[in-house]
Amino acid sequence: MLYPEQTVTRTLEDLSGLWKFQVEDQEIDPKQALPNPMWMAVPASFNDQIVDRKLHDHIGWFWYETKFNIPVDQMKKRNVLHFGSVTQNCEIYVNGLKIAEHIGGFTPFEVEIDKAIHEGENDLKVRFNNLLDNTTIPTADLKNTGSGDYQMRTRFDFFNYSGIHRRVQLYTTNRTYLDHIAVNYDVEGSKTMIHPDIHVFGNYGSAKIKVLDEDNQIIAQSDSLDGTLVIANTHRWQPMNAYLYRLQVELFSNKNELLDVYTQEFGVRTIEVKDHKFFINGMPFYFKGFGRHEDSLARGKGVNLPLVNLDYHIMKKMGANSFRTSHYPYDEEAMRLADRMGFVVIDEVPAVGLFESFNVSLGGRMQAGETWVHMNTMKNHKHALREMIERDHDHPSVVMWSVANEPASHEPGAHEYFKEIIDYTKKLDPQKRPVTVVNIMNADATKDLIGDLLDVVCLNRYYGWYVDFDDLEQAKDQLQKELSIWNEKFPDKPIIFTEIGADTVSGMHSVMRTPYSEEYQLDYYKANFEIFDNCDYVQGEQLWNFADFVTEPGMIRIGAENRKGVFTRNREPKLIAEYLNNRWNNFHKK
Numbered sequence: 001m002l003y004p005e006q007t008v009t010r011t012l013e014d015l016s017g018l019w020k021f022q023v024e025d026q027e028i029d030p031k032q033a034l035p036n037p038m039w040m041a042v043p044a045s046f047n048d049q050i051v052d053r054k055l056h057d058h059i060g061w062f063w064y065e066t067k068f069n070i071p072v073d074q075m076k077k078r079n080v081l082h083f084g085s086v087t088q089n090c091e092i093y094v095n096g097l098k099i100a101e102h103i104g105g106f107t108p109f110e111v112e113i114d115k116a117i118h119e120g121e122n123d124l125k126v127r128f129n130n131l132l133d134n135t136t137i138p139t140a141d142l143k144n145t146g147s148g149d150y151q152m153r154t155r156f157d158f159f160n161y162s163g164i165h166r167r168v169q170l171y172t173t174n175r176t177y178l179d180h181i182a183v184n185y186d187v188e189g190s191k192t193m194i195h196p197d198i199h200v201f202g203n204y205g206s207a208k209i210k211v212l213d214e215d216n217q218i219i220a221q222s223d224s225l226d227g228t229l230v231i232a233n234t235h236r237w238q239p240m241n242a243y244l245y246r247l248q249v250e251l252f253s254n255k256n257e258l259l260d261v262y263t264q265e266f267g268v269r270t271i272e273v274k275d276h277k278f279f280i281n282g283m284p285f286y287f288k289g290f291g292r293h294e295d296s297l298a299r300g301k302g303v304n305l306p307l308v309n310l311d312y313h314i315m316k317k318m319g320a321n322s323f324r325t326s327h328y329p330y331d332e333e334a335m336r337l338a339d340r341m342g343f344v345v346i347d348e349v350p351a352v353g354l355f356e357s358f359n360v361s362l363g364g365r366m367q368a369g370e371t372w373v374h375m376n377t378m379k380n381h382k383h384a385l386r387e388m389i390e391r392d393h394d395h396p397s398v399v400m401w402s403v404a405n406e407p408a409s410h411e412p413g414a415h416e417y418f419k420e421i422i423d424y425t426k427k428l429d430p431q432k433r434p435v436t437v438v439n440i441m442n443a444d445a446t447k448d449l450i451g452d453l454l455d456v457v458c459l460n461r462y463y464g465w466y467v468d469f470d471d472l473e474q475a476k477d478q479l480q481k482e483l484s485i486w487n488e489k490f491p492d493k494p495i496i497f498t499e500i501g502a503d504t505v506s507g508m509h510s511v512m513r514t515p516y517s518e519e520y521q522l523d524y525y526k527a528n529f530e531i532f533d534n535c536d537y538v539q540g541e542q543l544w545n546f547a548d549f550v551t552e553p554g555m556i557r558i559g560a561e562n563r564k565g566v567f568t569r570n571r572e573p574k575l576i577a578e579y580l581n582n583r584w585n586n587f588h589k590k
């Protein structure tokens, strides 16, 4: 699947706007207008656009409806509807006809609609749910209490926003079209050999492939889809110093008419993990940055490009060079912007909650149990991986796949499960990027069963918060002890902290520097950094979280927000931000 682009051979229409919406509180006939709708902006979550707590929290099925017009000429073309994401699961109806189903809330899907449309006005309905269970990614404990009522306990710490979260686009192609492009390459010094993997649907006579540089100059070309193109003097894509090439593919008929043209951006860089370091283009790379969330006022998890842009600029200014797409693949435009600005990304599949007794306070009730007996996620986990890698394989920003966040990697069965998942991931990725699983404290160095499968050890650690609360001296000791064990077990693997953090209420100050104050957050980070800086095998620090974000209400979630942000949800900096600014802009790992 190619990202929808308007080209000489493709038209593109964005269906964003106000759609009709309603909860499925009665039987709904997709051939009829929704009986009881309200207006809802698309793309966005529905939850925060209304002032109705019951609807905001409703678990079950919902409907959207809109109209789109097909001009007479367009009927000759192949018409496709492309959905950036619908969270969590959905069915698509055009003029009352069910034409697609999709499982999973964070990756795109598309469907040809020619058999369902006619010229003039057409009706589009999306039936979707926010239901998660032991088979889905993410997971939840779901009970059907009868007559369409559900109780659901999610096993993750962010609000289960739902709706049409990313753009819906209608595009056309000719009957012969490019279906897939992957810009695979090998590098030998300054030379890059490109072996594109191109799939065409339909008949064509000839093809042309060109590589264009940033000045739009053709630097390599070929007349064959399976030829190798050589960039003689490669300008590498580098962290925070991006350089992007474009691969342009043209298809012609036997009569030399242009049938399709598509241009794919790509960057050239190498990745290697060895001697407990992470190398990009042969240089050791230290990850400085954040775990983030797609989360903003009124839009919920709906795409918010101005905010993505602002966040990237804030990060860049403070010397951050990377982030993890915790806990799901982010919007595709956000990925393209990361490529263009040079951010280094750990791309995470929505496999969060693979821990049966997960509890947000990481507390006592989280006993090791039988997660791998009771969960049945393998099929959907692979499906989500396939869709993420199919979408993101050509992003130079993506340097590693995270195939799960905080699973029960200490419970029997974890090794078998992740062996299969990691083998599958490596097989799918043409670039064979490193693969990791982000580790939870409960599965520490003495309990984890899957470390041998990972290229990089990624740790989420809360010494000084969930553990050793308000005792940073003890926290440092514990952290150092655990780190030494990891390093003894896997001396060649780099260790990256993918989460450390302490809840901090913006504006709360304390001369005693007590927890929840901005002073405690500062002390907490200083304590962690002291240990990191003394361990040469620690190769990254991604803080939890870039900004405060909305989650389920709870005793430790003031105002239903996780307050571990370095910034508030409105992007007001807390005390720690200035400290990070100094640390990261002057950082050199010894």
Ligand code: BDP
Binding pocket: 156, 157, 158, 327, 360, 362, 405, 406, 460, 499, 501, 544, 562, 564
């Ligand atoms: C970890 C999770 C993250 C949570 C965080 C926290 O990976 O999603 O938000 O801890 O508790 O368990 O703040």
